[in-house]
Amino acid sequence: DGGITQSPKYLFRKEGQNVTLSCEQNLNHDAMYWYRQDPGQGLRLIYYSQIVNDFQKGDIAEGYSVSREKKESFPLTVTSAQKNPTAFYLCASRRKGAGVGDEQFFGPGTRLTVL
């Protein structure tokens, strides 16, 4: 089945440690996105990538880094510079092209807790 996978589902880290969240898709989508969701709030865009080897900062990129070496993969690193990293992280992807809609499709999310 085609879809988006995120791993792990739950992640615990000590304060000051970097941590990398995985996002993989087999939908052959060009664009991929990372969002952060805090309790009672909507989704905020961290980074996005429209093509391999290219990515742009979203609204809250400080303290995060990404890479896009393969079309299928878009890992997110939460660095020690992120002041409040505990949150629910969502990865999404979107097909691009003429006549394609704006729909993004989401993975199941990773809940990161920094102790």
Place this chain on the structure above:
Amino acid sequence: GQQLNQSPQSMFIQEGEDVSMNCTSSSIFNTWLWYKQDPGEGPVLLIALYKAGELTSNGRLTAQFGITRKDSFLNISASIPSDVGIYFCAGPRLRGGATNKLIFGTGTLLAVQP
């Protein structure tokens, strides 16, 4: 900048009741998307609207693209317990014609009592 305001913020209803929620903006949108998020899961796309005035159904769900292009509505008929979750509206940001990014509303929390 573009913002999406959803109302109500939360709803507590009895099973079998109909539900209505809306999403409004001071800016014009060319697309309206409605997602549902179950607790601890990623959002799932319910309905996509691409034309002003469009009315689209997906089972018990019906969504409408407002004529002014500044609002959208989602209705759920005969609610059931599995309708519980957070419903988000979303639309593409407009910056220089590019629509690669979505802006999301703050969500409507729906609770259904059996």
